[in-house]
Amino acid sequence: MENAKRRIDAMFEMLIKLDIPYYTFHDRDVSPEGSTLEESNKMLDEIVDYLLAKQKETGVKLLWATQNLFSHPRYMNGGSTNPDATTFAYACAQAKKVIEINHKLGGENVVYWGGREGYQSVLNTDVKREMDHMGAFFKMCRDYRNKVRGDGDVLSFSRTLALTSPLLSYSNFLDRFASPPPPPPPLLDRKHRSTPHRAQAP
Structure with a gap:
């Protein structure tokens, strides 16, 4: 835990030096x-x-x-999409905790990051x-977030989820979620990129 706190100290020191007002x-x-x-x-509460x-x-x-629903081996077949009820329940418990700490820390929204959603093998995909x-x-x-916050604030999700908009439409609550804006275009498109100089053979 002391190492975790040292990392936090270093992060906040960097944020202050770079004048960055937010962290995630x-x-x-x-x-x-x-x-x-x-x-x-x-440990998370501490x-x-x-x-x-x-x-x-x-x-x-x-x-x-x-919530990280992808690094631990339990999530090899997804978090919220996992076919195992125990793993699905664990993912829900992690999400519940993160909603609570977002509220305690004054977070402006909650992100759902689908880093490993969908079953791993085509043999068990449905x-x-x-x-x-x-x-x-x-x-x-959504329901627990609104219960904790006492309002209907929009939630956010990660674009890493495949077919997210169809999913939300399918689930009949597309208007309750907002996706992040699309990434900015590259600083230089291909035709304006410089070509490395190649030395001519003697």
């Missing part, structure tokens, strides 16, 4: 994973208190936090079931 994080970026969900949440103190000290704000699982996940997150 995955839950497992700032706090290690324990052997149980309870242990993970206990780190969230530390982050809150750093925010008050520096004036830097939280833009969003999100696209309709995947969409049903993810739709149920989003609905529970």
Whole structure:
């Protein structure tokens, strides 16, 4: 935990030096994973208190936090789309916790980052079931977010999710979510890029 706090100190020092007003994080970026969900949440609570103190000290704000539903082997077949009920429930519990810490830290929105959604093998893929699982996940997150915040603030999702807009439309709550703006165009298009100089052979 001390190492996690040193990393946070370094991050806030960098943000202040670069005059960056916001920061973001995955839950497992700032706090290690324990052997149980309870242990993970206990360590995360300690780190969230530390982050809150750093925010008050520096004036830097939280833009969003999100849950890491892709790094741990349990998510090899997805988080919210996972065919295993226990893994799906674990993903929901992580998302619930992140909604709570977003609120505590004053985060402006919640991001759902689908880094490993969809079953790993075509032998067990059922696209309709995947969409049903993810739709149920989003609905529970939306409802709990509104319960915690007491309002209907728009939620955000990552563009890494395949077919996100059709999914939200399919789940009948497209108007409750907003995707990030598209990335800016490259600074130079291909025809304006310089070609490296090649020395001529003697």
